[in-house]
Amino acid sequence: MTRRTTTSPDGVTFRDLNGNGVLDPYEDPRLSPAERVADLLPRLSAEEKAGLLFHMITGVGEPGAHDVPGPFGPRTPRDLVTGLHLNHFNVGQLPPVRETVRWQNAMQELAEETPHGIPITFSSDPRHGFTQNIGMALAADALSQWPEPLGLAAIGDPELVQRFADIARQEYLALGLRAALHPQVDLATEPRWARQAQTFGQDRATASVFVTAWLRGMQGEVLGSDGVACTTKHFPGGGPQADGEDPHFPYGREQVYPGGRFDEHLEPFRAAIAAGTSGLMPYYGMPVGLSLDGEPVEEVGFAFNRRILTGLLRQELSFDGVVLSDWGLVTDVEVFGKPFPAKAWGVEHLSPLERVALLLEAGCDQLGGETRTDLVLELLRQGRLTDERLDESVRRVLLVKFQLGLFDDPYVDEDAAGRVVGAAEFRAAGHRAQAEAVTVLRNEGVLPLGKGRRVYVEGVDPGVAAGLGTVVTDPADADVAVVRLAAPHEARDTYFLEAMTHQGSLDFPAAVVDRIVALAARVPVVLDVYLDRPAVLSPFDEVVRALVVDFGASDAALLDALTGRVSPRGRLPVELPRSMAAVRASRPDVPSDTADPLYPHGFGLDLPPTPHGSPVGS
Template structure:
């Protein structure tokens, strides 16, 4: 395709699939294969295209020599410089090889959790509660508006693909990834994903859209013992309650709503029978029964299937080992794993950057060019749907609102309206779990002892004082987890027990013996609050909120309307006895799903 036009002389009424196939036919085999890779990159300002990355080759090698045109952005410059940096890379891509533009993707960037393999703390964009907080609010209009905000910000930055929404059901209370989901209820999650996709993509995928990658098919929640499958000890997903179909409900909704792409999860199903057929115990992306048989044929999905990242190649990242998540096929060589992934029905390899593996399989006759062309055509079709090949600069970026917003005042791409909406949503998502009469809302003039809350967040009438001088204490704690740090990413995954350490409980008890305590718990996962519930004057959950947003909810400046998007178990014994695939089934939960002390439980 070198030296040819990206847009063949075809009338605008011609079917987009025909146009995509025509473009692919004009590409060399190597250029087609380059489309099948979607590595992560780190971008600085200025862009260092010839500098090797901690993740591997230089940007020039990836774009020019390997022909890769889809990249996930990890680290990025301050927002004022992102557009300029990405434009430089676009110019390089459009001057060489296939001349196709780059599609830049990203994990979520609008909340609080910083995890280099899952999400980024908001920086230069509006900051909202974690998606689990939007699940707590349960307002489809607000979720749709959030999707529109994300769309505007990404377009302003030159990002055209989102590696979200994450719609796994939070059915195993110990699982580390619940904060990015909408909750445990299948139908509730389905309603919210429809709204989110309407906001992010629009009614139809088009030049104004951000392409959504809905994940993690067929549902990542049922992890054995709640362990995460980024790591070998968490590779098994189990279904002792027989509820596999529950986890498909949000994905059916996403497919009906037109999600551009779907990402299978790392986990491998253990002991799963589906329609009378035993499912092979290999990672979901390696599983032809689930990718081709279920997703493609039974559910009718014809968009892009992008594998989760790092299924082929063992790596060491920042000095930490990170074995390939090739669960069930660990014994296979990297090239054999690649063949299994494409045999299963995957279109694009997330986190991988070596097209030579596919080219060798073609030379061996183990993958034919028709199979490569099918995936390459889907990927070019996505670029066409996004309008990337029909604009003079080829990046499909916003021309009016987005250009004006990029790198705006104070280094923000977000508008003041969007910033205010996000902060308000942080407060709204907060859930009052228990309160003694007359405690909330907190009054305008108090002598308050604050613990793990910034004094600057206190209202003008409050005096922030030491415990011995206070009439009330407001304490903030995070949900418990067991710190681990053997593998890359492990330290930022909240895994293990949900029970508070006795030192935390004793410290709150000592404070509660002196004065009323308002306890705010960040529910990035369902904490065991049983030892604390009776000793505090008010118990409130947040799902990602700044200190000022917490105080606004506690004082009634913004009404906390959240309801629990998952249940809070009474004990770890109850968690261990529950079924990982069954929503809200721990014995005698302390607080049931849908609970708020302001109105009881309304969601089952």
């Protein structure tokens, strides 16, 4: 479906985006993306160029309700698209598929009202797993559901990673999502760090192989009209956070390298660049005590850091794609009644105007989560931003839009979306991967679970558990207990996103430990722990009869693994520390650095053979 479609005198079908009745070179589908960019760029006003430098988050509203403020601010879609000339939007929670498609098509129609009809690029944070944090990742909902990337790392199969990425690509395309704010290839070397679920674990070789497979599945060998442009993050590696704190928040701004492993964290990004990643996103973190080539690196956030973005990324690594900053580096805001200070770490003293100037000077092309086109225009008026520097970023941004084919047809088909998103074969593949990622750490003869048992459950849907036999409500009546827990974290809720961002101690509360120990004294316990980051499992290790971990699994997928209907083949993608004392003594940038870990990186047991029945989830 296209709008403004017409035919030139020589028979070329094209979209007359500027409404002049002429086939201009930038509208000509026969030309290369670079040729089309070269034609469009000098046609644009300063205001249009400034709009291309911003990538805002948005919620999905009523299709065509362009004059109604959206859920993420007082501005209307018309204000943003035709007023500020914004045309990159990171879409949050999605309504039903057809409603999503109708809204996106209506937004593309709105974009045709702009002077040159520049289409909108809709982007997405990860949304195929179990994590629900609107600032970082979204649970699958209507899409096929898979283990988190940490679970794909546990399976350890690059071909499966590429297959997942290809399925994600198909579902994104069907929904009109043409840019992925992932993969995340930070190395998970600090056990307390909150962002591990979307990584490929602690091993640089694994992350390098997997990011290549991911990009092949999402972008293809060469980014084209059937691809999704990926922004690999968080350059140059966000794992080594001081005390494992998250730099979304002021107390977590420091990134440290006491083990001297900066180059190790950089390695997956070298692989991403070699594989053709469309974009890269620098991290919020501020390097402390880091030197490169014998020179200290300025202690400012990576997006503000010219030595990192221009010196290292552009010049040494020869990256010429889009550098998109992480969200909210310029303006202090309040969201849902919580403060969300600008992540201008190391440059907190600068004004918003000076922050934008520094971001562009450092090497950023787009600013995430901001709408301050007025500041770009003021920098132009003052002569602090040259036309040449502005055009450099605009050219990179436009090239991706042309590569994706958005200028030729940005619209999405409702019926096709209904068939593709959450297709049965995609859901089945995701279910199997959830089960395969389950990692068996301890098994004293209780696994695989057989049928016909009397089962007591905690944290498991009794209706699903009924596939094992009879579900009882009193542990004294049970042959076995199956219990599910989630990795612990400290409750915090001062800042926006803080409550959903799991940080702090990896120790389970004493009450939880006491409950499991008491239960294990009455009945054999199979304990499963969901790891969105490591946990100290020592209190349970010699108490329960079987100990397993998962990285995002439904109850049905877990039980398929515990019964052997789908063979669990997970191996730990991160080491599990024995104690918090060992974590505190470890170096944040060094993998496998906790003393005497309870279970080392790569550990996992196979289950004994068992006859395969029908999967619980079938």
